Amino acid sequence: MSINRAAATRIEVPRGLAGVVVTDTRIGDVRGTEGFYHYRQYSAVELAQTRGFEDVWHLLAYGELPDAEQGAAFAAETAALRRLPDEVRAALPAVAAMATASGTSGALSGSSSGPLSGMRTALSLLGAAKGFRPVYDIDTDARRRDTLVASAAVPTLLTALYRLGQGLDPVEPREDLSYAANYLYMLTGSEPDKQQARAIEQYLISTIDHGFNASTFTARVIASTGADVAACLVGAVGALSGPLHGGAPSRALDTLDAIGTPDRIDPWIRERVLAGDRIMGFGHAIYRTEDPRSRMLREVAQQFGGPRVEFAVEVERQVEAILAELKPGRELHTNVEFYAGLVMELCGLPREMFTPTFAAARVVGWSANVVEQAEDSKIIRPVARYVGVGAPVAVPLMS
Structure with missing residues (x-):
């Protein structure tokens, strides 16, 4: 009886490798339950507030x-x-x-x-x-x-x-x-x-x-x-x-455009939440608190001021209240894309x-x-679980 040693050592993990630690790193970390992330030993937000990009x-x-x-x-x-x-x-x-x-x-x-x-x-x-x-x-x-x-x-x-x-x-x-x-x-x-x-x-x-x-x-x-x-x-x-990875900043602004005016925030958001639609710019796969990047970028946007910024802040306030009401127990706050798009717009960048x-x-x-x-000579080579038709099946002869 042959033994498939690879199969015997397989480790079942969640879909998408969620929560699976695959290596060690000295570069930084995201602590989602705390609403904190860092580069090396320094708070990333503090670095953004006090240092230049080259540093x-x-x-x-x-x-x-x-x-x-x-x-x-x-x-x-x-x-x-x-x-x-x-x-x-x-x-x-x-x-x-x-x-x-x-x-x-x-x-x-x-x-x-x-x-x-x-x-x-x-x-x-x-x-x-x-x-x-x-x-x-x-x-x-x-x-x-x-x-x-x-x-x-x-x-x-x-x-x-x-x-x-x-x-x-x-x-x-x-x-x-x-x-x-x-x-x-x-x-x-x-x-x-x-x-x-x-x-x-x-x-x-x-x-x-x-x-x-x-x-x-x-x-x-x-x-x-x-x-x-x-x-x-x-x-x-x-x-x-x-x-699903890099496209949300412009889509968050599209949401602001679609709502249009403060009186439309509540009905527009409720309709989409009840329909099961995702509100772009809200929620994050890791953070269970307010995204620290969003908090910082909100402050950056507010330094510019103006009706557009005030409207975005009001949308954030009402959306979070509606999500708390309709999805109790889930921590859904603005993520980095919501205010990132606003900051880039304020600085004259086109959405594309x-x-x-x-x-x-x-x-x-x-x-x-x-x-x-x-620095590590080990190639990353996971395995997959085969779920197709059982093998081997005889190859049919040509008719």
Whole structure:
């Protein structure tokens, strides 16, 4: 009697690997019952409130916050990596044309919008042009260097793809601007004011990393095969492009638009909750309290003020009250997407760039996870339970 040793050691886990610990990490954690998450040993929200994007990038890449001299050097180093290789720049018009054409068949406000779709191809081109080698074949310094090259180029790729899709020329990056300010500059062609640049910077910092979400885990699975950094990041972008992962910021604004006026909040929300519809921007897979990112971004939005912000705050108040009434016992609060979309709108970003902007932040978190995963030579290789027709069945003869 033969023994299937693999079957004998199988461990049954929940669908979607919910709650399953698959590895150790030094990058950060999400403590959902507390409404808290952190990068390394620091509160992510506190970092967003007190530090610049480059400082937090340094923390994720090197494991420590830089002092003033280190921070300036790192900012200069990464700013110098923003320009694209000539062969990549030459290919972007064709990439943008294909990505824009594919995006017209769906909702441009969703996560499958042209720039994010095009970034998958553009990152592959960048990796080839820069000669990225498999992480299995290089040391930690070289792996980190490749992630810095890729992360610095992502805003340039995204904004160029967007502008080309709009029939506009790309705007070349400036090394004298911060990561966030340069991103807005390349997107609009105008240098942003300080409030807008800082608001986007705080949003970017707040979304750099967030546990083993689908895109981060995808990047780590690919890194475990020893593939190059570009391959890991392309896979992560592919996971992010799914509407269940990266598409909600614009959809939360769509909800505000659909409600329209304060007197319509109660009937509009009740109708959809009773119909079993999901209210975009509310609820989270991990948090059982208010999402700390939402709380911070609400404060950022309120610094701008105005009727749009006041309306959003009132929608939040009434929706949470209605959800508490109709779904008692469930903690359903605003998640990061609700106020993220509002902040990006206040800073002049078009809705089709909401999820790509998220990617411009998350690429730093993906990169840190790729470098960490590459330290482990064990490939991630789970198994599946076969539930098809019993085997073996004799192969029928040709008649």
